[in-house]
Amino acid sequence: MNTLLMPESSINTKSPLKVGVACVKLVKEFGDGANRNRVLHELDIDFYSNQLTLLVGPSGCGKTTLISIIAGLLFPTSGDVELFGTPQSRLKGGKLVRFRAQNVGFVFQQYNLLPALTATENVCVPLLIQGVPRSKALIKAKEMLDRVGLATRAGAYPRELSGGQQQRVAIARALVHEPRLLVCDEPTAALDGNSGRTVMQLIREVSVQPGRVVIVVTHDSRVYSYGDRMIEMSDGRVTNTSNSPSSSMTDSQVISQFKSKETH
Ligand SMILES: Nc1ncnc2c1ncn2[C@@H]1O[C@H](COP(=O)(O)OP(=O)(O)OP(=O)(O)O)[C@@H](O)[C@H]1O
Numbered sequence: 001m002n003t004l005l006m007p008e009s010s011i012n013t014k015s016p017l018k019v020g021v022a023c024v025k026l027v028k029e030f031g032d033g034a035n036r037n038r039v040l041h042e043l044d045i046d047f048y049s050n051q052l053t054l055l056v057g058p059s060g061c062g063k064t065t066l067i068s069i070i071a072g073l074l075f076p077t078s079g080d081v082e083l084f085g086t087p088q089s090r091l092k093g094g095k096l097v098r099f100r101a102q103n104v105g106f107v108f109q110q111y112n113l114l115p116a117l118t119a120t121e122n123v124c125v126p127l128l129i130q131g132v133p134r135s136k137a138l139i140k141a142k143e144m145l146d147r148v149g150l151a152t153r154a155g156a157y158p159r160e161l162s163g164g165q166q167q168r169v170a171i172a173r174a175l176v177h178e179p180r181l182l183v184c185d186e187p188t189a190a191l192d193g194n195s196g197r198t199v200m201q202l203i204r205e206v207s208v209q210p211g212r213v214v215i216v217v218t219h220d221s222r223v224y225s226y227g228d229r230m231i232e233m234s235d236g237r238v239t240n241t242s243n244s245p246s247s248s249m250t251d252s253q254v255i256s257q258f259k260s261k262e263t264h
Pocket residue numbers: 030031037039057058059060061062063064065066
């Protein structure tokens with residue numbers, strides 16, 4: 001693990017950053033024998049608290065596999081992930097499920113809301129899984145919907161909401177139990193430009209908090225300016241790590257600035 005000092009222009013500049021999630025010699029293979037396919041090659045990556053890290057790279061390079069292992073949805077073939085000091089390899093069965101339920105929030109490309117539940121009820125789900133009484137869960141869920149600007153749509157069903165509104169409900173659901181890790185897989189891929197910007201602004205504003213790690217997998221260059229740091233992958237390896245430029249730049253300026261700040 002190491003400490004990274006951010007440049008003056010970046011969003012979180014004040015103190016040395018703390019590692020929240022550390023991947024240690026992470027290997028993932030699918031298949032057996034002649035069909036074995038190594039998808040992640042001994043990855044050593046640190047993700048810092050109080051930062052939004054973008055994970056980018058060509059299709060098939062292993063981004064979803066990596067975040068699925070970090071989030072405890074997939075097991076690595078070898079290596080380990082330390083989540084806030086706890087090696088995942090030490091957590092088995094029910095302990096891993098509980099740890100994940102408490103510490104991890106997910107936002108997916110297709111929202112994954114339960115169609116038979118209202119926005120508020122969808123947001124309640126992570127709290128109910130943790131055993132929070134329904135009346136308390138409803139209050140917290142409504143507060144969270146307010147924070148994502150959807151207080152007036154609390155009783156709406158997913159089919160009555162636009163794509164951008166559904167993604168905002170999904171963000172509220174991912175954060176309602178105050179997880180220390182938020183993982184977003186292509187959160188803007190199904191959204192138009194304006195909705196995508198609103199969603200990324202929200203992810204920045206409501207999710208990047210002291211002690212929280214935020215990882216966003218994206219192909220969408222429109223969202224690059226919302227990151228503090230960008231990790232580029234290719235063919236199961238990290239090829240570059242760079243710090244964020246200011247968020248007022250155009251896409252091409254953003255990309256060239258990222259490229260010029262190579263630290264890896
Ligand atoms: N369950 C699985 N079984 C076998 N191979 C898999 C499985 N999941 C992923 N792979 C393979 O692992 C490689 C990496 O896939 P992954 O989905 O992690 O890439 P990605 O970078 O997220 O791609 P995309 O940007 O298209 O979502 C691909 O070659 C994929 O076919």
